[in-house]
Amino acid sequence: MSVSIPFQDEASQHLSTGNITAYMQALGQSARLAARELRQADTGLKNRALAAMSTRLADSRGRILDANAEDLQRGRENDLDSALLDRLALNDDRIDAMIEGLRQVADLPDPVGEISDMRYRPSGIQVGKMRVPLGVVGIIFESRPNVTMEAASLCLKSGNACILRGGSEASASNAVISDCIQAGLADVGLPAGCVQVVATTDRAAVGEMICMPDYVDVIIPRGGKSLIERITRDASVPVIKHLDGVCHVYIDTTADPAKALAIAVNAKTHRYGTCNTMETLLVDAPIADLILPELARAYAEHEVELRGCERTQALLPQASAADEQDWYAEYLAPVLAIKVVDGIDEAITHIEQYGSHHTDAIVTQDYSLARRFMAEVDSSSVIVNASTRFADGFEYGLGAEIGISTNKLHARGPVGLEGLTTQKYVVFGDGQVRN
Known part of the structure; x- marks a missing residue:
């Protein structure tokens, strides 16, 4: 040549x-x-x-x-x-x-x-x-x-x-x-x-x-x-x-509390400035009073600022009020928006309205709910019972990656x-x- x-x-x-x-x-x-x-x-x-x-x-x-x-x-x-x-x-x-x-x-x-x-x-x-x-x-x-x-x-x-x-x-x-x-x-x-x-x-x-x-x-x-x-x-x-990385973790009522705690903490605090970091946490209402205080203690150790809906604030007085822009926010910082939701329908609706189609995860022990979340959440990566931080070319076995795509055509994901x-x-x- x-x-x-x-x-x-x-x-x-x-x-x-x-x-x-x-x-x-x-x-x-x-x-x-x-x-x-x-x-x-x-x-x-x-x-x-x-x-x-x-x-x-x-x-x-x-x-x-x-x-x-x-x-x-x-x-x-x-x-x-x-x-x-x-x-x-x-x-x-x-x-x-x-x-x-x-x-x-x-x-x-x-x-x-x-x-x-x-x-x-x-x-x-x-x-x-x-x-x-x-x-x-x-x-x-x-x-x-x-x-x-x-x-x-x-x-x-x-x-x-x-x-x-x-x-x-x-x-x-x-x-x-x-x-x-x-x-x-x-x-x-x-x-x-x-x-x-x-x-x-x-x-x-x-x-x-x-x-x-x-x-x-x-x-x-x-x-x-x-x-x-x-x-x-x-x-x-x-x-x-991809334009934004507004990634969500939804904790379902059936979730194993220990797994939910580990995943939600890692997804937010492993690294703050990455596009696959969780920016909004969604928690099913029946489990919120059990899991949110534990998560708040863990986030406090990492000095993460919490912003929440009214139901979140009722359980976590230290959380400031989240406004509409918080649900759209890609903080890339130790700041987390939290919303208590009534089941998977509200969780998926929230992700569809405010998410960026990058990476979203569910923590659940219900196989049917996991299948439904995977089918209905329209993101380039949908994760069950693992941290959003795994949305990465190396972790997916691709070797190096050139970036992450939220396009629908040609390439999607890492x-x-x-x-x-x-x-x-x-x-x-x-x-x-x-x-």
Whole structure:
């Protein structure tokens, strides 16, 4: 395979003159050509590319840390909050995790080329489905520079070319990581257009990328609500995304109290800033006076602020009154909304009205109620008797994930390698013609 792609030099020239539209078009053309070459790449070649990237990453550790220090200093000068600075920061452990992540992706089964559902038709032809790459994936993300390598590895292993646009706050770190990716591709003879990191912080680049259907097949945004809202609103390219993570746990009257306590505490307090963290707890009225005081004591140990309906406040005087906006809230913080409900019908109605179709769980010993909850709750993950925190690609056995989708079409839930592919029909014949 050739290393050179003609539009690479053209892109650099356009960037130097500030022509963002022409620059992004050149990246798109380069990616589209590279996607054709990637369709010819076998699993061994893709894995060798990932290994080469991991070697280049390890060799560039010092450069990455220096660049990241520059990003952090600029972030502090721009008054980034502590949570954003933490996501931005790289250290030896996080670089080691990036290297290990490349090795883990290389170890994952390659979905490309898998043929399924083969069957004979009366005409004698065989019809089946083959799993194939999407083509060119555009990924727009904020803050975390380790996402650059994570996204590159997943797209490459699934046979997709990708265009990556990281946040301006991580521009120096992403530039060095991009160098490692390009060097790794060159080491094995894959074209530079397989993985391109947008080399400008100009926001116009995002607007161009999401409106290039001739060159980009799908957009995946990873970041805050405002970013995802903007991309969903303005994109003319299909978007794989979730907007909010308003996740619920419903505790049914038949629930085992010990299981309910463990699940409800873990779902809220394991990590506060994740999209699969519980934000609203629903408790069946007959069990509320038993379970809520126990839960309140556990939440107090974690300094979780409670906001509740009137019936919750009657049982938990320390809870402040929840208003309508609390039921819609994705707090991403040690704050929890609690509502006492009259059975599964009210619980499902509440989830349908206020939820975000991300992840919702029921704690119950009633098999019929569990089946009904699974059938009627319209979320990308529905969980019975376990924490919402399990809604994660690694926990589902997918390996790394590119994000979580609440879309109805194509990919739904955690998006791993298979979610970055699609299927086409394949037909085998032996000279048949249609009568």
